[in-house]
Amino acid sequence: MTALVFAYTIMVTAFDLFAAWVYAQGGADLEIVTAFRVVRDGLAAALGLWGLAHVRRNPMAGLAMAAYALFIVVYAVFSEARMDSALVNASIVRLALPAVLVMIGMGGLNDEKALTRYAVLVAGLSCVSAVFGVWDIRHTEFWTDTLEYGYYLHDVKGITTGFDSRWLLPFNFFGYEYQRRAAGLVAAPLAQGSLLAVGAVLGYAALGRKYLPVAGLVLALCLLGVWQSGTRGAFLMVALALPIYMLGGNRENGAMVRNLAIMALIAGSAYETLAYVVSYSVSYADGSTIGHVDALARNLENLDEVLLMGKGIGMAGTDTSSAGQEIAGGGEGALFSVIYQLGLPGGIAFLAFYIVCAMAALKRARGMSGGHDIALATFALTVGLATSMIISEHLFSLSATAPFWIVLGGVLGLPLKKPEAKAAP
Secondary structure, three states, rough: OHHHHHHHHHHHHHOOOOOHHHHOOOOOOHHHHHHHHHHHHHHHHHHHHHHOOHHHHHHHHHHHHHHHHHHHHHHHHOOOOOHHHHHHHHHHHHHHHHHHHHHHHHHHHHHHHHHHHHHHHHHHHHHHHHHHHHHHOOOOOHHHHHHHHHHHHHHOOOOOOOOOOOOEEEEEEEEEOOEEOOOOOOHHHHHHHHHHHHHHHHHHHHHHOHHHHHHHHHHHHHHHHHHHHHOHHHHHHHEEEEEEEHHHHHOOOHHHHHHHHHHHHHHHHHHHHHHHHHHHHHOOOOOOHHHHHHHHHHHHHHHHHHHHOOOOOOOOHHHHHHHHOOOOOOOOHHHHHHHHHHHHHHHHHHHHHHHHHHHHHHHHHHHOOOOHHHHHHHHHHHHHHHHHHHHOOOOOOOOHHHHHHHHHHHHHHOOOOOOOOOOOO
C-alpha cells in the first residue's frame, strides 16, 4: 500500500504537466486526458477507503474529521446552489480533499520508516521541480507553443478567467513588473511555491541527521525554487515552519549551533530579496497585494451573512472563481472558502479538525513515539501552512499540498509509546 501512496504522489505532482503534453500532441482526444484524471481520482478514492479502516489509529482526529465531513455531506444533499452540477461536484471534492488525503496517509504510511522514505520522496520531487523551474522560467515558449497550456486549462480544467491575453497563460505565471515565475513540475507557480516549502522542511528533517550535506543541498534547491516561484505565501510558510523545526529538533552533537548557523545564512542570503518583496507589498505597488487586502476586507465585512448557514457548496472557492462565477465573500482564504459554503459552524469544524491534527503531530514530536523528526517537521508545517487559512486556498490545492496532508495522516497514525514503568524499590 505504501508503494501506491508513493505512486499517487508522483502522479499528482506531475499530472497537469503530463496531461497538457498529451492533450497537445496531435489534437489528443479530450476523453484520453479525462481517463487519466479518472485513474488518478480513482486511486485516491481507493487509498482513502483503505485509510478509513485505519482511522482508529487516532480516534480524536477521526472524530474531528467526521464532524467536518458531516457538514460537507449535509450541504451536498440539502443545499441548493446556482452553479451547474459539475461545478458543485468539483467544489465537494475540493472541500473533502484534506480529509481524504489524511486518510491516505493513515492507511499507507503506517510506520516511521515509511514516513521517512515518503519525506525523502517529497524532497526529491521538490528538487526536480525546482531544477525544472530554473529552466522553465527562461522558456515561456514551452508553455505557450509546446504545451499550449492555456488551451489545456480552458478545455480540460474548465478555467475561463484569469488569463493573460498576450501569452494565453494564467496571470500568476507573471509576477511584479511582469517577471516570469517558475511553474515547475506542478505547472503552476503558486502550487510550486507551496510544494517546495513542504519539500524543504520535510527533506531537511528526513536527511539532516545522517546526510547533512545532502539535506543542505535539498534545502538550498527548494528555497531557490520558492524564490523563483514568486509565491509570497510560500515565503511565509518557510519563514514560520523552518525555524520551528530547527529550534525544536535535533540537539545532539552541536546540531542546535549548526541549525542556528544555517538559519543565519539563509536570512543573510535572502535579506535583499525579502526586503524587495516587502517594499512593493506594503506600498501596494502590485495588484496582487491590493487584491488580497480587499478580499480579506470583504470576507470580514460579509461574515454576518453566514454565521449560521452557508451559501451552499459551489458558491465560493477556487473552482467557482475559475469558472468565472461570482463568489460569496471575498475569496483568497481557505477558511473563508469553507465558511461561505458551509457556514461559520462548518468553518469551525474544519478549523477544529486542523488544530486536532496539529496537536496530535506535536504530541508525537515530543519523543512519545517513533518518527520524532518527521512528526516535528509536520507540526511545523501545520503552523506555516495555517497562513493559507486567510491569504490563499493552497490548503485545498491537490498539487500544492497533497504531500503535506498525506504525511500528516501518516504522523497521526504513529503509535504513542506507553510510559515506562518505574522500577520497584
